[in-house]
Amino acid sequence: MVRVILRRLIQLIATVIALMTLVFFWLRSLPGGPVDALLGERATPQTRELLTRALGYDQPIWVQYGRFLKNVVTGNFGNSIRTGEPVTEVISRAFPATIELAVAAIIIAIGLGIPLGYLAARHRGRLLDNATIIVTLVGISIPIFFLGYLLKDWLTQDIHLFPPSGRITTGLGNTDVTGFFVLDGLLTRELDASADALWHLVLPAFTLATIPLAIIIRITRASVLDVLDEDYIRTADAKGLRNATVRKRHVLRNALLPVVTTIGLQTGALLAGAVLTEKVYNWGGLGTLITDSISGGRDYPVLQALILLAAVVFIVVNLAVDLSYAFIDPRVRVK
Amino acid sequence: MSGSGGIATLADHKRRRVEELIARTSEAGGVSLIRDAGRRLLRNPTAVVGAAIILLFLVIAIFAPLVAPHDPVQRFPELTRDLTVDHIPGATAGHPLGSDPLGRDFASRMIYGARQTLFVGVLATLIGLLLGVLLGVIAGAVGGRVDMVVMRLTDVMLALPSLLLAITLVALASRSTQWTVIIAVAVVNVPIFARLLRGSMLAQRESDHVLAARALGVKRHDIVLRHMLPNSLTAVIVQATLTFAVAILDAAALSFLGLGDPDINRAEWGLMLGVDGVRYFEVRPELAYFPALAIILVALGFTLLGESIREALDPKNRR
Numbered sequence: 001m002v003r004v005i006l007r008r009l010i011q012l013i014a015t016v017i018a019l020m021t022l023v024f025f026w027l028r029s030l031p032g033g034p035v036d037a038l039l040g041e042r043a044t045p046q047t048r049e050l051l052t053r054a055l056g057y058d059q060p061i062w063v064q065y066g067r068f069l070k071n072v073v074t075g076n077f078g079n080s081i082r083t084g085e086p087v088t089e090v091i092s093r094a095f096p097a098t099i100e101l102a103v104a105a106i107i108i109a110i111g112l113g114i115p116l117g118y119l120a121a122r123h124r125g126r127l128l129d130n131a132t133i134i135v136t137l138v139g140i141s142i143p144i145f146f147l148g149y150l151l152k153d154w155l156t157q158d159i160h161l162f163p164p165s166g167r168i169t170t171g172l173g174n175t176d177v178t179g180f181f182v183l184d185g186l187l188t189r190e191l192d193a194s195a196d197a198l199w200h201l202v203l204p205a206f207t208l209a210t211i212p213l214a215i216i217i218r219i220t221r222a223s224v225l226d227v228l229d230e231d232y233i234r235t236a237d238a239k240g241l242r243n244a245t246v247r248k249r250h251v252l253r254n255a256l257l258p259v260v261t262t263i264g265l266q267t268g269a270l271l272a273g274a275v276l277t278e279k280v281y282n283w284g285g286l287g288t289l290i291t292d293s294i295s296g297g298r299d300y301p302v303l304q305a306l307i308l309l310a311a312v313v314f315i316v317v318n319l320a321v322d323l324s325y326a327f328i329d330p331r332v333r334v335k
Numbered sequence: 336m337s338g339s340g341g342i343a344t345l346a347d348h349k350r351r352r353v354e355e356l357i358a359r360t361s362e363a364g365g366v367s368l369i370r371d372a373g374r375r376l377l378r379n380p381t382a383v384v385g386a387a388i389i390l391l392f393l394v395i396a397i398f399a400p401l402v403a404p405h406d407p408v409q410r411f412p413e414l415t416r417d418l419t420v421d422h423i424p425g426a427t428a429g430h431p432l433g434s435d436p437l438g439r440d441f442a443s444r445m446i447y448g449a450r451q452t453l454f455v456g457v458l459a460t461l462i463g464l465l466l467g468v469l470l471g472v473i474a475g476a477v478g479g480r481v482d483m484v485v486m487r488l489t490d491v492m493l494a495l496p497s498l499l500l501a502i503t504l505v506a507l508a509s510r511s512t513q514w515t516v517i518i519a520v521a522v523v524n525v526p527i528f529a530r531l532l533r534g535s536m537l538a539q540r541e542s543d544h545v546l547a548a549r550a551l552g553v554k555r556h557d558i559v560l561r562h563m564l565p566n567s568l569t570a571v572i573v574q575a576t577l578t579f580a581v582a583i584l585d586a587a588a589l590s591f592l593g594l595g596d597p598d599i600n601r602a603e604w605g606l607m608l609g610v611d612g613v614r615y616f617e618v619r620p621e622l623a624y625f626p627a628l629a630i631i632l633v634a635l636g637f638t639l640l641g642e643s644i645r646e647a648l649d650p651k652n653r654r
Contacts, residue, residue: 011490018491026507141580141634143587146608146627149616157617268496275502276588294506295593307503311494 005323012315017069019311023304024068028061077305082293087305090289096179097167097285101277102270104205109212110263117220117259118252124225132217139214144273148207148280155203165282168197204281208273212266219262223255230254257329264321271310369569372647379647385639392633396449403443404429408600414438423619435622436611437599444602445625451603452583452633455517459582462521464575467528474529475536476559482533489526497523501585505594513596520585524578531574535567569648576641580634587630604629 035051052058056067071077077087120132156164163169168181175188182201185194227233228251236246278287290306293299376382395402405411415438417424425433432442474485495503504519505511536559539545548562583605589595590609604626612623 015487015490015494018487019494022491023503023507137635137638138631141584141631141638143584143591143605143608143627143630145588145591145613146623149613149623153616153620268499272496272498272502272588275499276591279592290502290506291592294502298506303503303506307495307499310496310499314496315494 008319016311020072020308023307024065027300078301080299080302082299087301090302091305094286094289097283098274098287100180101204101208101283101285102274104201105208105270108205108209109216113213113216114220117217118224120221121224136214136217139210144207144210145276145280147210148277151203151207162203163200167200204277204283208277211269216262220259223258224251227251227255260328261321264318267317268314375647376643379643381639382643385636385643388632388636392449395446396453399447399450403446405440405443407444407447407602410438421618423615436615447602448604448607451601455586455603456579456583459517459520460575460579463524464528467525468532470529471532472536475533489529492526498585498588501589505589511594511597516586516589516595520582531570532567535570536563539563539566573641573645576637580637583630584634
């Protein structure tokens with residue numbers, strides 16, 4: 001087991017380094033290089049030379065690559081071109097916002113998805129099942145940024161049910177402890193701040209949850225249907241076990257295995273969806289940071305670090321899901 | 336029971352067994368599976384609905400110049416006259432869906448949009464498919480070190496969630512064009528097709544029909560191209576159908592993030608929704624509703640068809 005984890009970790013590190021290497025060489029292969037891409041139309045020979053020297057692009061490529069790798073390993077990504085602040089600072093400031101949003105979304109997706117998928121399977125072919133299938137199909141076919149605007153228009157403009165954007169009402173004077181606003185309010189006993197932050201979280205979290213929710217419902221439904229066909233369910237029913245026992249210990253336990261994998265894979269949808277959702281609701285997390293770093297001249301130091309962070313999070317979560325299988329599924333452990 | 340009668344029944348019995356076997360094997364053969372799947376598809380309302388949506392979309396795309404009332408890039412004085420930042424004219428005589436933010440006929444742009452959206456979706460899917468299949472076949476057929484290199488390459492591409500990879504690719508290009516969008520969306524699908532093909536190649540390498548071909552002395556590239564590849568194609572078709580839906584959604588997302596095609600004349604649903612539709616959502620939400628509805632319908636059509644084909648090809652569902 002330890003050896004498996006170690007091998008996967010080494011593979012993970014190799015993959016990430018390969019990805020960053022590709023990004024590095026891609027940037028250098030752009031026509032005119034990153035300097036032109038940064039300066040765009042405004043480039044004059046003087047400014048170009050100044051920036052080239054300031055960014056160290058006048059040195060041999062292998063020196064640059066070596067320094068780049070060292071910086072990646074030590075977590076030193078230089079300064080943001082847009083704001084001049086250290087990249088690590090910019091990112092750690094935006095990080096909690098996205099995690100808060102993603103966690104809320106995954107709670108919604110799991111909390112609604114598993115019961116709905118289960119109910120649809122139990123009522124196979126009936127109204128509830130068909131309605132669920134149609135809704136989930138639309139859920140995976142709708143551009144989620146459009147859904148975000150739709151919800152925002154209905155629930156914040158037509159009916160003033162939710163705040164239209166941001167993470168918290170400005171001027172509320174909440175104390176920043178961890179950067180997770182809902183948690184901060186609880187820690188400092190500013191419960192009104194917590195409630196306000198939670199209220200701001202509802203729409204963005206639902207928007208972001210759309211695709212994972214639809215997919216979790218579908219997988220749960222399919223998986224429960226598969227398990228209901230199994231001999232051991234018939235046996236359990238036949239030997240007179242209570243219905244609730246069969247459902248909980250026999251059906252759900254077995255049906256949830258594929259759902260766990262799906263949840264892991266949905267981390268990807270969450271990371272990508274966050275970019276879109278955060279733009280709709282002006283959320284100010286990593287997604288907003290990506291959008292800002294792209295529009296109006298590319299902020300390459302920030303982008304590089306964000307790509308690295310996204311890759312690490314995505315691979316680590318999937319590794320964790322793979323490994324968790326050994327704990328949830330006894331069959332894997334035996335092998 | 337007489338002796339001769341017993342022999343006759345035994346012979347009968349044998350003959351019946353052989354006929355049964357022939358019937359069953361021919362039923363299990365490639366052509367028959369596809370014919371069988373086709374029959375099941377036609378009886379499946381989901382597949383028919385999906386195919387009908389796609390067909391409608393195709394017809395509109397092909398005959399756009401005949402269907403559309405106007406040129407999609409022409410600006411009409413009767414529309415630009417009333418145009419302000421806070422007001423975009425709705426339906427008027429000759430312009431059933433009203434104006435777009437530049438005084439062009441919105442209905443015509445929607446109709447031509449079918450063409451452009453199809454173009455982006457099909458090209459992105461095809462490029463991803465071709466590159467992926469090529470890599471997958473090479474990895475699966477050659478094996479060894481080549482296989483390892485290809486697989487590590489797909490690992491790297493799969494290290495980022497698909498839309499983020501597309502965003503990265505476009506962001507790393509110095510300037511976006513329609514082609515950066517198409518290629519970014521295509522590249523995202525390369526590792527998926529590559530893994531699909533490789534898996535299928537590996538599974539077939541030890542199968543009886545490949546062993547038989549090898550025993551007969553068929554050349555290796557003939558085995559790969561004529562005996563192994565055709566058996567993988569159904570899975571590729573299913574994946575391509577599903578990929579198309581994702582491709583047009585990803586293209587729309589890129590437009591929304593400001594990474595789309597910068598050509599303001601281009602009428603493509605993702606661009607129309609992601610740029611103007613969102614910008615003028617409070618002024619005239621129809622500018623978002625129509626392209627969004629079109630995208631949802633088409634994505635739905637391809638998803639329905641793709642899933643029905645997959646279900647129809649699943650041997651578990653044969654009877």
